[in-house]
Amino acid sequence: MGSIRRRLIAALALAPSSVLAKVCDKERPNWDGTPVSAIGEAIVLFSTLPSLALIAATLIVLRYKSVWGGLAVVVAWTALVSIINSERINSLRKAAVDEGCIGPNTLFIAITIAICIAIVLYTAPRLSADKNGES
Template identity: 45%
Template sequence: MGPVRRGLICAAALAAPLPAWAEVCTQQRPGWDGVPVTALGELLFLLQTPIVLILIIATALAVRFRSEWGGLVVVVGWSLSTFLATGWGSTGDTRALAMSEGCIGNSTLFILFAALVCIGVVLYTAPLKRDKRE
């Protein structure tokens, strides 16, 4: 093994993001147990955040009372929660490091869940068309 290859292997080993070096998981998920988070685990984690729990209750109320304005507020709330929970507003460096370490999973299922809830709320709370016969 030559010195160039040995240097490349050592550089690759030092550049790998490990929890002991990056410490991003202690900032993002303090109670992480070391098991890589799947997309389903990330969905369950994001569904347990306080803003999403409030949105679930608000969605149930908007659907129950068939409120158009309530549906609008809920759809905007789901959009904002998706924006904030998935880190679209940040630079993404710490999120990318946390995903490579495994303490944050892929948030595609959460985005899909929020989109389906928004579509359902819009369709259910839309005004009913009445036939105007004269």
């Protein structure tokens, strides 16, 4: 009897509930019902305040070629991506992706990785040749 009870409790816990039905009202209140694409989700994620601040910081770091500033910005981009993908912080994200009001964030992550690689390569210190022509 115990195994049947455990299965019944598990089935009730996994069944869609009113919490899952209202997830899109909480996450994206103006959602019109069409599934969000990866491009649309990337636009939404890049238009948030932390992303805009990091884009500005990235431009400043690239302008002044600051190695330590580049390190700080890369760590900040990494923290932002980690926060967006954290299930503890965004516990309703998976349900919203399943319903379609939030798209996959893979394009945002790929662009963020490309930005971080560009920062590291552009701000890396150049090795100069010494007086004897050896490096």
